Amino acid sequence: MKITLIQPAKSVSAGAATEQYWQLTRPLSLFYLASSIESRTVHKVEIIDLEQRRYQGKPIKEVLKNNESRIFGITSVTHTRFEAVKVAEYVKKLYPKSLVVVGGVHFMHCAEDTLRRVPEVDIVVRGEGEITIVEIINNVDEGKDLRQVKGITYREDNRITNNPDQPIFDDLDSLQPYTKFSWDEYPEHIFGYLEPIRAISVMSSRGCPYKCIFCSKAGMKYRTRKAKDVVNEIESYRDKFNIEGINFLDLTFTANPHHVRAMCQELIGRNLKLKWWCESRVNIPLELLELMKKAGCVSIAIGVESGSPRILSRIGKGISVSQILSFCKECHDIDIIVQPYFMFSFPGEDEQDLIETSNLIDRIERTYGFICPIQPTMIFPGTELEAIARKQGTLPHDFSWYDRVEYKLNAKLNQLSNIPLYIDKLLPATMQSFIVDRKVSLIATFAGSHSKVAIVQGLQRLAKGDFSLLKFMFFPKFYYKYIRAKLKNIK
Numbered sequence: 001m002k003i004t005l006i007q008p009a010k011s012v013s014a015g016a017a018t019e020q021y022w023q024l025t026r027p028l029s030l031f032y033l034a035s036s037i038e039s040r041t042v043h044k045v046e047i048i049d050l051e052q053r054r055y056q057g058k059p060i061k062e063v064l065k066n067n068e069s070r071i072f073g074i075t076s077v078t079h080t081r082f083e084a085v086k087v088a089e090y091v092k093k094l095y096p097k098s099l100v101v102v103g104g105v106h107f108m109h110c111a112e113d114t115l116r117r118v119p120e121v122d123i124v125v126r127g128e129g130e131i132t133i134v135e136i137i138n139n140v141d142e143g144k145d146l147r148q149v150k151g152i153t154y155r156e157d158n159r160i161t162n163n164p165d166q167p168i169f170d171d172l173d174s175l176q177p178y179t180k181f182s183w184d185e186y187p188e189h190i191f192g193y194l195e196p197i198r199a200i201s202v203m204s205s206r207g208c209p210y211k212c213i214f215c216s217k218a219g220m221k222y223r224t225r226k227a228k229d230v231v232n233e234i235e236s237y238r239d240k241f242n243i244e245g246i247n248f249l250d251l252t253f254t255a256n257p258h259h260v261r262a263m264c265q266e267l268i269g270r271n272l273k274l275k276w277w278c279e280s281r282v283n284i285p286l287e288l289l290e291l292m293k294k295a296g297c298v299s300i301a302i303g304v305e306s307g308s309p310r311i312l313s314r315i316g317k318g319i320s321v322s323q324i325l326s327f328c329k330e331c332h333d334i335d336i337i338v339q340p341y342f343m344f345s346f347p348g349e350d351e352q353d354l355i356e357t358s359n360l361i362d363r364i365e366r367t368y369g370f371i372c373p374i375q376p377t378m379i380f381p382g383t384e385l386e387a388i389a390r391k392q393g394t395l396p397h398d399f400s401w402y403d404r405v406e407y408k409l410n411a412k413l414n415q416l417s418n419i420p421l422y423i424d425k426l427l428p429a430t431m432q433s434f435i436v437d438r439k440v441s442l443i444a445t446f447a448g449s450h451s452k453v454a455i456v457q458g459l460q461r462l463a464k465g466d467f468s469l470l471k472f473m474f475f476p477k478f479y480y481k482y483i484r485a486k487l488k489n490i491k
């Protein structure tokens with residue numbers, strides 16, 4: 001039997017933000033599933049990544065034709081859900097007897113909604129899929145019903161049935177990386193660094209012990225791989241693809257200091273001389289940062305989210321403004337570039353909170369030259385924020401993730417247009433002018449800064465069209481507003 005695993009292309013309605021921040025990495029979800037299927041069953045897997053250059057511009061019908069698979073697996077994040085549904089529709093139309101199984105961070109959190117609204121989907125896999133997909137395949141092989149398969153939601157006699165959860169998979173070391181791909185298919189570069197170094201994505205852990213209210217992966221059990229295995233994998237890519245950099249796609253690479261130390265020691269011990277990027281929290285000791293630097297870390301992304309202590313506490317971030325500032329200072333002093341990501345419009349957030357955020361961004365950008373991207377808060381399925389939004393009525397009581405709404409405000413804010421924004425106390429007009437204010441302020445930072453990081457990043461953003469001439473025409477008005485807000489804040 002053959003199994004086809006598909007990643008849909010990103011949404012056509014995704015909005016400009018997609019183009020700016022998008023970099024194609026290989027879909028590790030499907031790669032891990034493929035490895036698990038091939039090592040645990042006798043079946044063959046084909047991966048169709050519709051994001052990948054080879055498939056671009058080809059009609060889905062064309063890509064899917066003459067496919068003898070019995071099972072089609074489709075992955076999705078929230079902003080590609082409609083494209084994923086389209087793929088499911090095509091598969092069922094072409095192969096009515098096939099089994100359409102969907103999974104991933106979007107579907108797993110709205111399994112019943114998916115089955116109610118998308119008749120082409122047969123099974124939703126909740127949680128990590130390596131074991132569950134093998135159980136489904138074995139089940140199909142043996143012609144049994146699906147009652148014994150853990151971690152799935154499916155239709156049984158026209159009713160939607162939730163089987164018990166699949167136990168969390170602890171033994172990450174038993175997951176073999178899937179290496180059937182070429183550099184030409186996934187020519188990656190290091191994230192967040194000044195030079196476009198050839199790099200590859202790797203994961204050294206799964207899960208995250210923190211519980212931010214807006215995050216789809218909040219509280220997912222944290223587990224690590226053996227540092228030796230991870231670096232073996234990295235070394236094999238270095239030899240094969242001549243890479244000079246690594247992107248660690250771990251949710252929070254630094255969640256466990258012991259793991260970080262082991263990773264750094266392994267990288268230093270083998271003298272691989274690779275530069276790397278990761279995502280971190282700000283509450284890590286200087287001694288660990290210095291070790292990371294020594295092991296090749298050149299850039300770190302941090303989710304700061306807000307400059308208001310009240311909001312940081314409300315969203316479960318568990319960090320303080322002083323920790324954020326000292327992390328930026330320490331990284332600056334040892335020459336690690338930080339990408340501090342911010343969000344606004346959280347529950348209870350008002351204009352005063354927004355000004356505190358704006359002030360913190362100014363301080364970081366002007367003192368350290370780190371550019372701070374900021375976005376309005378999006379609502380994702382399965383998050384605490386989704387529950388709050390439903391209760392407050394931000395999402396209609398009968399809201400479905402499959403209502404085809406193009407959110408108008410998102411387009412104005414340059415955001416993915418098919419994901420609802422969380423709106424509470426901040427009015428859309430305030431949000432809109434804030435976004436423009438930030439661009440003005442960024443130009444001021446860029447113009448007034450002598451920092452190499454700010455200047456290079458500024459030029460990169462200029463090249464990407466962040467500061468188009470048209471936008472410049474609107475700036476005087478918003479600059480005035482910005483200064484007025486600052487003065488108000490000083491009072």
Ligand code: B12
Pocket residue numbers: 014017018019021022023024025026027028029030032033051072073074075076077078079101102103104105106125127128129130132133203215216217249250251375380381416
């Ligand atoms: C790489 C990445 C990107 C890349 C894009 C990758 C690409 N397609 O080329 C970049 C950097 C561009 C990116 C951007 C964004 N991203 Co991103 N990204 C990731 C990241 C770091 C890794 C994804 C990954 O490989 N995971 C590892 C695999 C193993 O995990 P998995 O996908 O969950 O798969 C497992 C299960 O879900 C299940 N499963 C998955 N699919 C299937 C299918 C079947 C059939 C089955 C049976 C099982 C199954 O089994 C898998 C194996 O166990 C994740 C965080 C993370 N570490 O997961 C965020 C993440 C996917 N991103 C996220 C978000 C929000 C974004 C942005 C929207 C952020 C923003 N505000 O702009 C943008 C979108 C782009 C834009 N602005 O236009 C969210 C998605 C939330 C959601 N519900 O959709 C995540 C989860 C981060 C988070 N903490 O919330 N991202």
Ligand code: SF4
Pocket residue numbers: 208209210211212215216217218219251252303
């Ligand atoms: S936002 Fe980051 S730190 Fe917070 S729960 Fe999600 S992955 Fe963990």
